[in-house]
Amino acid sequence: MAVGEDWSCDANDALHITVVQPGDTKPKTLSTFHPQFTYPIFGDDEQIFGYKGLVIRLRFAAHDLRPHVHISYDDRFKAVDDTAATDLLGTLKPFIPEEALINLPEYEKNVQEDPSAKDFSPPGKLVYSYDVDERNYEIWAGSLADPAVQKILDRAQVLVSLFIEAGTPLDTDDPEWSLERWTVFFVYEKVKPTTPTASSYSIVGYATTYRYWMYQRDRSETPVVKDVAFPLPELKISELPARLRIAQFLILPSHHRSGHGTHLYTTIHAFCLAGPTITELTVEDPNEAFDALRDSADFCLLRPEFLKHNVNLNPDPNGIYSGKKRPTVVPTNALIPTQTLREVRTAFKIEATQFAHILEMYLLSQIPKSHRLAGGTNLARLLIKKSKADNPDDRRYYWWRMLTKQRLYKKHRELLDELDLTDRVEKLDDTVRNVEEGYEITLGALEGRLPEPEDEITEASSRGRGKRKLAVSDDEDEEENGAEAAKRPKV
């Protein structure tokens, strides 16, 4: 319909997100950017009907995220029968706090003359400080049961719909015991105040995390019906064994690719390590960019441990398979030190699938590139020679593919078993190749950035963490298939 085409505009272009701070006489813009998505607000087509020259400006004060919505346009479609311009305020209202709807001069006055700005400090406790390019940043963490945390989070929530695909804002009206499960991390830049009354904090990003009860069955005990006194003693959620799950993770576009996401992630991981009842760190629906960030961070974290323990693939597992006899199973325990790896995984509280990815990536990196697909190795030849290849690095690469295939097969067994043998083999081959290519991208990005192995071993030793066992054993499957396994789209 011609009317519709003329009067429609792209919602992502129309929406401008602006971070403001006090200026000489009125608030000034610190940064401005467009959202990545608007479909949760304006529908799948991300189109707004009925305006020409539409600008929806969503302002946030840099320190406390005080919000404001301002709508302007050159022309508006006059309603014809049932066809009318989108009700912008009505559409936006469920996503923004009521306080954002005051008039612009009043908002600007509130920001410019905010009497509490000078003494503002982010909610929660300061947990980490760092510098990037001679600018100072701080990470603060607080419970969602804290009204100060809730206030900033409520103001920030619309950003979830605008930047995190399939992300949904949290319900901060939940009962207190439930809110207490949540810890929110805020990243702020420590800035020179722009006016004598302005704040010295400017938002960079934030993440929400929650404790997720972890069922742990003591297999040595036979379940029995117990005679317990009623009522039961009150349980404190913080005292129960739990996984910590990252729900929403966001760095404002004006601060992307400066390492803030990595600092935020490693701070959350450190919080997880310090929590005596937290057993593991997991992530809810990570996207590709987050996976890349997490893989690099976890690789840098675990590599010194792997080096310290001389983790590598045994090219001659037990010596028995290199002879004439062809192995019928992947000799996992003879290929990698599963006991040590389980200890490392437990000590570092890394979720099983993620640990397997990092381990595979590390083992791959220990094979010289010329013996990997990325370095042009002769795969067809290797697939004939298999574990009997002459060169130990070729055998390592052969076993690397087998180990990775074993994990992939266990993970996708149901799906793969539906295929006939030829298709199954082909599918697994394709998948292992995709996985390998993904690892090569991360390894390539890290190349030149990692310290020398000797320096890393010293660093790992001085950290002195505990240990136990992992890998691609059947026990791991049980953990992965539990309701608590992270929903990773990655294989």
Ligand SMILES: CC(=O)SCCNC(=O)CCNC(=O)[C@H](O)C(C)(C)COP(=O)(O)OP(=O)(O)OC[C@H]1O[C@@H](n2cnc3c(N)ncnc32)[C@H](O)[C@@H]1OP(=O)(O)O
């Ligand atoms: C659980 C969830 O919430 S999943 C959703 C995650 N959040 C979002 O997607 C919201 C919008 N995006 C963001 O907030 C940010 O882009 C983040 C959180 C994904 C990344 O934050 P940043 O501060 O830019 O990450 P950081 O600078 O630490 O980058 C670390 C590494 O992650 C990877 N990475 C970061 N962003 C991207 C990207 N867009 N695409 C691919 N890789 C990326 C890179 O390997 C990068 O290292 P490099 O810059 O040296 O190449």
